[in-house]
Amino acid sequence: MSVSLIMTNFSAGELSPRLGGRVDLAKYSNGLATLENMFTHPHGGASRRTGLRFIREVLGRDLMPEGSLGSNAGWTLGDGWSVSAGKAGCDGTQIGESVLGRDLGLVEGKIYEIGFKVSGYLAGSVNVSCGTVTVSEPVISDGTYTFRSKAAASGRISIVADAEFSGALESVFVREVAPKARLIPFEFSTEQAYVLEFTDRNIRIYKNGGIVVDEKGDPVEISSPYTEVDLAAIGFTQSADIMYLVHSEIQPYKLSRTSHVDWTMKLVPFTEPPAEWNSTDGYPSCVTFFEERLCFAASPAKPQTVWMSKSGAYENFGISSPVVDDDACTYTLSADQVNAIRWMVSSKKLIMGTSGGEWWLAGGSSADSVTPNSVVVRRETTHGSAPIPPVVVGGVMLFLQREGRTIRELSYSFEADGYIAPDLTILAEHLTHSNSIAEWAYQQSPDSVIWMVRDDGMLIGLTYQREHEVVGFHKHLTDGKFSSVCTIPGPTQEEVWVVVEREIDGITRKYMERLENRFSSEDTVDAFFVDSGLTYDQDVADTVFTGLDHLEGKTVSVLADGAVRPDVPVKGGSITLASPAKVVHAGLPYISNMKTLRLEGGVMGGGTAQGRKKRISHVTVRLFQSLGLQVGYDGDHLERAPFRTSADKVGGAPSLFSGDYEVKFNRGYDRDGQIHIRQDQPLPMTVLALIPEVSVYS
Incomplete structure (x- = not known):
């Protein structure tokens, strides 16, 4: 039966x-x-899940910024070459092959994109190289040329003219392909939110589904003090248009915004900064706001110390004589072991995670604010925290245990009259049993999902709504590896942005992509379920669609006017359909x-x-x-x-x-x-x- x-x-x-x-x-x-x-x-x-929409390739900063061709500084000049007035010229007087070279500190084995513009061409040919690969064809006319090459051990760029070349290079740029990147949200308000793409000593800005550009159409870039090895350890907090950034080996900086295209990164001009912040003892690695004070914590020499600014004066750490309540404060956690503070989160109390346990700091009584003479510090749990800031969902804080593989839920328990931190991964321990969480971000709407990048490139999701007892894990794969994730408010729901590493035409590349908003249409014309995809929406039906250079050599899935078409290969950056269509979504398939x-x-x-x-x-x-x-x-x-x-x-x-x-x-x-x-x-x-x-x- x-x-x-x-x-x-x-x-x-x-x-x-x-x-x-x-x-x-x-x-x-x-x-x-x-x-x-x-x-x-x-x-x-x-x-x-919906697909990932391609935004832009992630490239490193320009190692040849504007003006690099303006003087002889740094250049090794071969016969016939001269560098002046923003150009590098060769007059044809060279005897045999002549090289204009410069050491840019290129890393051996890494791929670099090189671009240059030739003008005033008269005769001969020229090649540009940073390793064993040069321009595929010698340059024999005016124009702009771009190619990619693997760097040799010398770390140099070489512009090689033959015995007859006469002409000039107006500009040269050299950018690393697929640099290490980290995404950080910058949220002035729900209407003015940005994604900051940090790479080696550089920041780019994204908003409204694209990169922010200046009046010339070039991406807005901000010089940064952080190298690629520093990115994972950057701590940050924000107040309106100012973001404070910290790193244990770098003085605190602040990033300020005055308009979409006007950004400034500079050292924080502290008044009477703590004497223990210096190049010998290091600098604080954690930062947050609490009770109208800017709070720093955990320098290498003082891993258990918290420094709090004067009340209402975030950059002032002065102390009056005699001491008054709004003076700057310094506290050091007293514990049986030296456990470095890993993160701080502002709530009714200042919650702190250390490598050995979870603590809170508050005023001397429930009604008091923190002052130099009124403070209570208490340890609540002893699980230990990873150096990744927690996510706050409603009144609950989720943090990673110190090995980075266990998610714990820190909340107040009336029964225990204190904080407890149960294990959320116990029913899905296989997802983090062998790999740790490298980054995570919380998407509040529409489905309350925490997105986590695992250290092997898998994306894990956790649907979490404690009030309805919903704790459900899911995993997400793509043709490549996820390396960073962040969320910002969007017009209709919170947006999820990711950096994805993909193998394209034999070269590793990294792309900025955005998870498409939840599908809610009544038909399939607007269904976007491809990765690294693009949408074509035009008035006249066509069979050829271009602009897919970022998927060269890949076979892509196609949805045309709401109907599934056979998969097609990308050749020359374009695809050709068997029959015309107006609305086309094309990108990498996923199952x-x-x-x-x-x-x-x-x-x-x-x-x-x-x-x-x-x-x-x-x-x-x-x-x-x-x-x-x-x-x-x-x-x-x-x-x-x-x-x-x-x-x-x-x-x-x-x-x-x-x-x-x-x-x-x-x-x-x-x-x-x-x-x-x-x-x-x-x-x-x-x-x-x-x-x-x-x-x-x-």
Whole structure:
């Protein structure tokens, strides 16, 4: 006799394989064995994640900034070469091959993009090189040339003229390809929020789905004191248009904004800064605001010390005589071990995470503010924290335990009359068992998801709503590796920005990409479910679409006017479709997988179904605005669900489907009884419930 079971929601997300026998857990019935490139909603269903929209390639700072050709400084001049008035010229008087060279400190083995402009060409040819590769063809006319080359051990750039070359180079730029990058949000308000792309000694700015440019159309760039090895350890906090940045080996800086294109990075002009901040003892590594004070903490020489500015005067650390309540304050945590402060978060109390435990600091009584003579410091838990700032969700703080693999939930408990920090990863420990979390960011809307970049390049999501007991993990893969993530407010929902490392045409490149907003349309024309993708929306239908140079050599998925087209290769930065279309989404394909745990239930007279042979005769999948999914009993035996009906226009896109779709399983009895759902087309899919018809052999 068969019995209908139902999985009403998937709010527990992907559970660890170690829980395969814990059918007694309440979350077992709401959990999954696999949730890949999908996420669970707080209200229960699971949807395919939207695609990643390509924004721009990440390149390093220009090692040949404007004016570098203006003098002989730094150049080694061969016969016939001269450098002046912003140009490097060769007059044709050289004997044989002549080299204009300069040491730029290029790193051997790294790829650099080199660009230059030739003018006044008269005769001969010239090549530019930073290693074994030069321009693919010798330059023999005026024009702008760009190429990429792997740097040699010399670290030099060489401009090589033959015996007859006569002409000039007006400009040269050299940028590292795929530099290390970190994204940091800059939020003046919900309407004025930016993504800052930090690379080696450089910052670029993104807003409104693109990079911020100046009046010439060039990206706005800010010189930075931070090298690529410093990026992971930068701490920051913000007040209006000023962001304070700290690093244990660099004096504190502040980044100021006066307009979209006007930014300034300079040293903080402190009044009476603490004497222990210096190049010998180091500088603070943590910073935040608390009770109208700017708070710094944890220099290398004083890892347990907190320095707080005068009240209302953030850059003043002066002390009066006699001491008054609004003077600057300095406190050192007293503990049985020296455990460095890793982060600080401002709440009703100043919450601090150290390598050995979690502390709070507040005024002498519940009604008092912190003053030089009124302070209470107490340790609450002893788990220890990783040097990654926590995320605050409502009134709860989530932090990483010191090894970076365990997420803990720090909240106040009335029963314990103190803070507790239970483990959130215990039911999904397999996702961080062998790899740690390198970065994370919280997306409050629309689904309250914490996005985490794992140290191996996987993106992990955690749907979290404590008031509804929703804690569900999911993992996300792409053709490449994620290396940084941040979120900023957007017009309709919070935006998720990522840096992704991809292998393109044999070269490693890094791209700035943005997760498309949640799909909510009534048809598939606006469905964006491709990675590193672009959208073409034009009045006249066409078959050729250009601008895909960043995916050269890749095979991309295409959704044209809402209908799935066959995958096509990118050649010469363009794709060609078999028939014309107006609205086209093209990008890298990705596969979404959803697999249930071993079914429990359906046993007549009680007992368990675990270990017994069982058969799923068919399963009803309850869908919402979906198309194109596959359903089966394992990944190798999937049936594609047809959704096209006689009411759909021939050659057009079928309508989105909401309702119950029944799939028959052509399989006998087995001991697992699992259901596998897959989406491999650039289309939306939301699963609200699964209703299998199960027979258990007794």
